[in-house]
Amino acid sequence: xxxxxxxxxxxxxxxxxxxxxxxxxxxxxxxxxxxxxxxxxxxxxxxxxxxxxxxxxxxxxxxxxxxxxxxxxxxxxxxxxxxxxxxxxxxxxxxxxxxxxxxxxxxxxxxxxxxxxxxxxxxxxxxxxxxxxxxxxxxxxxxxxxxxx
Numbered sequence: 001x002x003x004x005x006x007x008x009x010x011x012x013x014x015x016x017x018x019x020x021x022x023x024x025x026x027x028x029x030x031x032x033x034x035x036x037x038x039x040x041x042x043x044x045x046x047x048x049x050x051x052x053x054x055x056x057x058x059x060x061x062x063x064x065x066x067x068x069x070x071x072x073x074x075x076x077x078x079x080x081x082x083x084x085x086x087x088x089x090x091x092x093x094x095x096x097x098x099x100x101x102x103x104x105x106x107x108x109x110x111x112x113x114x115x116x117x118x119x120x121x122x123x124x125x126x127x128x129x130x131x132x133x134x135x136x137x138x139x140x141x142x143x144x145x146x147x148x149x
Contacts, residue, residue, distance in 0.1 A: 074100075
């Protein structure tokens with residue numbers, strides 16, 4: 001069974017803002033002649049790496065992003081590898097798919113770092129939940145909080 005990670009998206013208020021930031025980052029990499037890649041660096045390395053990567057198949061786990069107390073988007077994790085920062089400290093690099101997928105809003109309390117998320121507990125993608133991604137994020141969050149989505 002596929003295993004996912006969930007993480008707070010610190011400093012970014014919405015999936016649209018994250019998508020903009022990632023588009024800008026990709027454009028900047030292309031302008032420097034680099035091949036585009038998205039990654040997230042975290043301090044701790046997941047010990048359940050093999051469950052997350054699911055043999056490199058399209059079933060790989062995803063990084064579910066929490067915005068203002070609500071899971072609202074995910075990105076497939078392509079690889080998990082060690083990374084050493086400029087300060088010499090060992091960290092973990094999560095290679096992410098370029099596609100940011102909106103999910104059905106799902107409340108999540110604040111926490112530090114990342115947490116494992118079992119597939120059975122992961123919110124469905126908006127498309128699979130029968131919801132439109134045309135709906136403003138604020139409205140979707142408010143309807144979820146009211147228990148109507």
